[in-house]
Amino acid sequence: MKRAIVVYVEGKRELLLQFGCLYTSYRSIQSKDTDLVVFGPKQTLELLPDECIKIEYDSPYHNYPYLNSISCIASSQSDSVLKNYEYILRTDADTFLTPAWNSFYPVHFTAGLGKYAFDSEVSRKLKDLSRLFGLNHRGIHNIGTSHYGKTTQIKTVCELSLLISEYILAAEFNETEGSWPGWYRGVTSMYSGEIAINHLIDSLVIDPDKLDFSSTSDDRIERHPHIHCWHTDEVFSKFQFAAGNYNHLRMETLNPSIIKDYCTFISLKALIELDIMKSAF
Template structure:
């Protein structure tokens, strides 16, 4: 135990080495690349997108199974395109002899035992290449010889969409290790929780900045809309406030950072480990 260390391993993503792979799959191949062999020495791995924030809830939390958000809704539940996506994915699994337990809409982030995350990433890389051909390759419904543009049923929100092959590959992979009991047990959002709510950041392990303009918004952040944001009233145990504080403090934006840091005894190391305890103590006064 002790202070964590940042390790840097140089590698060239698989999508750059082989154009048959989707670009987003680099985020899985980096876990199974020979340069990342050291990852097998870890007990747990968090596989996540870049637009995310870890929370103090991660400290000392070591699940014995893979955690993921089961409410991602990339099948657009109850829309006209839902069955097009779900049935296509079930058929894709069946075609290569894989089981599909009807588990859909799994979020991008995974947290769990290292050997399971590495196994899942390995499957996701292989399956993404297969799905690119099976669902979107020449001769498929979404890529007909006479089409000059994508059919409406193959656009975002209307049916199978090539831009979410990563999520489709992850779905097929997670269906190989989860059973119904594991799926049903995930009633609480532990990873990929939203950054736009007043929910306790302490009850979740990880926040994901989704598309949208509500605070905290990555789009508003990139556009510089938070440069004059006054942070002094932030309560860091709330997901929304925690996200905006981390983003603004790390980028030198906003005002009032020193006051907030002093209130939460955030020292030079930037540790936020005591945020939840301090807000609980303040609320009890």
């Protein structure tokens, strides 16, 4: 079995810092069956370590960058490389892998837990849009942003999700941003992913312990293969890290078996080892 972690990275300081941490975590777990596949503009890819599998792709969605990680997989540029993998994890740059990834082989399409459809208006709108498109919505809401499954499944979901996102952005949010936590433009890609997955995926597992687990947790790393940095200033915070507020910490004082310390340890290790991190700071 061959697997890939797939991300999109463009040359923004915060994304380069985040990717540096993801890459360092990937290198540290020494997975024998997983490649790190990176899509992005040519000038960005030139900054990244050569151990990555690099695919040149400049996303056209500059006004809505949340579609970057979807459109790159849906694009024709992905076909020649992704066909080499049986399973892929589509995720974001602000994530970490832990050693638990090396024994994480779910049988079914797996996602983390999303937090975007707790308002009855949102749930109703998602089902109404599914009917408008002639798609089946099975009533599964709050599907997380990271998706792990067979490559053919991930690509098909991305293709449909991209089309739905384009419609939602044009028809629903052309003149308004909406209002969080109600119907809101900022989570359009989550809406479209939910609609696509409900229609295309017969067996879905939402497992927040395995995907998109919080970087601020005191849990041990053994049960959590994939960590996501959410919008917080608590340790570990991608914002505090980007601000340089962890640079004074000593690695030997951290306990890398605990998630928040693990993320901090990996981020400091990335600062020491990677030129892209040093230049970003």
